[in-house]
Structures are given as structure tokens and as C-alpha cells.
Amino acid sequence: MLKIGLIGCGTIGTSICKAIDDGTIEAELFAIYDRNMDDVDKLLSTLKRYKPQVMETSAMIKEIDLLVECASQGAVYEVIPAALHAHCDVMIMSVGAFADEKLHKTIRELAKDNNCKVYLPSGAIVGLDGLKSASSEEIYSVTLTTQKPPRGLAGAPYIIRNKIDLDKINGRNVIFEGPASEAVKAFPANVNVAATLSIAGIGFEKTKVKIVANPALTRNIHEISVEGVFGEFTTRVENVPSPTNPKSSYLASLSAIATLKKISNPFQIGT
Numbered sequence: 001m002l003k004i005g006l007i008g009c010g011t012i013g014t015s016i017c018k019a020i021d022d023g024t025i026e027a028e029l030f031a032i033y034d035r036n037m038d039d040v041d042k043l044l045s046t047l048k049r050y051k052p053q054v055m056e057t058s059a060m061i062k063e064i065d066l067l068v069e070c071a072s073q074g075a076v077y078e079v080i081p082a083a084l085h086a087h088c089d090v091m092i093m094s095v096g097a098f099a100d101e102k103l104h105k106t107i108r109e110l111a112k113d114n115n116c117k118v119y120l121p122s123g124a125i126v127g128l129d130g131l132k133s134a135s136s137e138e139i140y141s142v143t144l145t146t147q148k149p150p151r152g153l154a155g156a157p158y159i160i161r162n163k164i165d166l167d168k169i170n171g172r173n174v175i176f177e178g179p180a181s182e183a184v185k186a187f188p189a190n191v192n193v194a195a196t197l198s199i200a201g202i203g204f205e206k207t208k209v210k211i212v213a214n215p216a217l218t219r220n221i222h223e224i225s226v227e228g229v230f231g232e233f234t235t236r237v238e239n240v241p242s243p244t245n246p247k248s249s250y251l252a253s254l255s256a257i258a259t260l261k262k263i264s265n266p267f268q269i270g271t
């Protein structure tokens with residue numbers, strides 16, 4: 001059975017561990033880690049079947065088949081190259097880290113050299129299937145428009161740097177427009193989806209991102225517009241925010257679970 005280790009015991013990490021624990025994902029939950037011990041304890045208290053060991057990732061990667069990252073972009077630097085060196089496959093949620101070209105190249109090379117897989121779930125967006133198909137021909141433009149209730153943007157470096165008072169926003173307000181390369185650094189916990197979109201499509205510089213704070217909303221909305229030789233498409237998802245972290249949409253947790261279900265299943269059907 002696939003032996004999993006996980007870093008990041010917050011919202012997505014807890015959903016994943018529960019899905020392993022209740023058998024939705026057929027895998028062994030071997031070890032977990034978080035810099036925040038309260039989150040570790042909270043997560044452990046939700047599990048009925050598994051009692052994973054709590055250990056640093058440097059130790060767990062010697063024992064596991066797959067490391068799941070659901071912590072932060074910083075954690076990608078800290079743990080993913082080491083995991084690939086140790087011949088572990090990896091699944092990464094904090095995809096924004098790939099905006100760093102050097103890290104991106106290192107991860108691709110290490111995966112190739114060590115015969116490992118790097119899994120990037122669709123996360124909180126829909127439409128990657130069409131973008132991947134369309135990418136065999138020229139793509140003219142990819143635009144992501146993300147709208148969140150103001151509290152879903154709280155704490156972002158861009159908000160702090162520009163002293164934006166989210167409580168004072170009383171209508172639909174475009175607060176950022178720029179390339180995905182800048183968006184994922186300015187909003188590292190809000191638009192990792194822009195990174196996934198960039199990697200699947202035309203890269204971090206050409207992928208355009210607009211971020212809107214909208215107090216009238218209760219959901220996180222991601223709209224994607226793609227134009228290319230194939231024609232054009234638009235997708236729109238209205239995401240229920242996770243109750244424990246309004247920045248992260250519930251669909252992101254479900255997408256991580258769906259990816260792990262696929263990886264852990266030895267029986268694969270269809271193209």
C-alpha cells in the first residue's frame with residue numbers, strides 16, 4: 001500500500017488525513033509534520049484508524065513513497081528537493097513556489113534524475129483539461145479573475161505592504177492586476193491556482209491575473225478565460241470557502257483527495 005507522509009496539518013492536510021483514515025484514499029498514513037504543534041494535535045484528534053508518527057520531513061522521507069505538501073510556498077523549498085533526492089514522489093499544493101524559475105528547474109531535474117513523479121492537483125479551479133488540450137497549438141491569452149470576500153485576502157503581503165484596509169472595502173474592488181509571476185508572490189496563500197494555470201498553459205509572465213475583493217460575496221470565485229488557435233473558453237467556479245481557512249476553497253481539499261485516490265489506485269482505467 002502507498003505509504004504517505006504529509007507536511008501541513010491545517011485545513012487541506014486535515015481533509016486529506018481524514019480521507020485516508022476513513023478509507024476514501026486507500027493508502028497508509030505513515031507520518032505527519034507541522035511547525036505548529038497545536039495543528040498536529042488537532043489533526044491527530046480527528047483520526048480513528050491511523051496514529052501516524054509525528055516526525056520531521058528529513059526523517060519521514062527515508063520511509064515513505066509519497067510526500068504530500070499542504071503547508072506553504074516556503075515549505076516547498078524546505079522539503080521538496082530533499083524528498084526527490086530521497087526518491088519520494090511528491091504532491092504539491094503551494095504551487096506558487098514554482099514562480100521561482102530556479103526552484104522550478106531544480107524540481108523538474110530532480111524528479112527526472114531520481115525517476116520520481118511530481119503531482120500538482122487542479123486545486124480550486126476548473127478547466128485545466130481544456131487548457132492542456134489547447135496547448136498543443138498556440139494559446140493567445142490566459143486570464144484568471146479571482147474574487148474573494150475581503151476576509152479571504154487578509155494577511156497577504158500585498159495587502160500589508162500597500163496598507164489596504166479590507167474592512168473599509170464596501171463594493172467590488174479590483175485590488176491587483178498583473179502577471180501570475182507577481183500575483184503568486186503578492187498573494188501566496190490566495191492564488192496558487194494562478195501558478196497551476198501558468199504551468200499548464202503559457203507560463204507565469206503571459207498568464208494575467210486580476211484579484212477582486214468583493215464584500216457582497218460569501219464564495220471564492222475563480223473565472224478563467226483562454227483564447228487560442230482552438231477557439232476560446234471560459235470557466236467559472238463558485239467555491240465554498242473552507243470553514244477553518246476562508247482563504248482556501250473546499251474544492252482544493254477535494255482536488256487533493258481526488259489526486260491521491262488516483263495515485264493510490266493500482267487499477268487505472270481510461271485515457
Ligand SMILES: NC(=O)C1=CN([C@@H]2O[C@H](COP(=O)(O)OP(=O)(O)OC[C@H]3O[C@@H](n4cnc5c(N)ncnc54)[C@H](OP(=O)(O)O)[C@@H]3O)[C@@H](O)[C@H]2O)C=CC1
Nearest residue numbers: 008010011012035070071072075093094123124189248252
Ligand atoms: N493549489 C491550490 O489550488 C490551492 C493551494 N492552497 C495552498 O495550500 C497550502 C495549504 O493550505 P491550507 O491547508 O488551507 O493552509 P492552512 O494555513 O490551513 O495550513 C497550513 C499549515 O501548514 C503549516 N506550515 C506552513 N509552512 C510550514 C513550514 N514551512 N513547515 C511546517 N509547517 C508549515 C502552517 O503553520 P502556521 O499556522 O504556523 O503557518 C499551518 O499549520 C497553502 O500554501 C495554500 O495557499 C490552498 C488552496 C488552493
Ligand SMILES: O=C([O-])CC(=O)C(=O)O
Nearest residue numbers: 124190191192193248249
Ligand atoms: O482555494 C482557493 O480558492 C485558491 C487559493 O487559495 C489558492 O490558489 O491559493
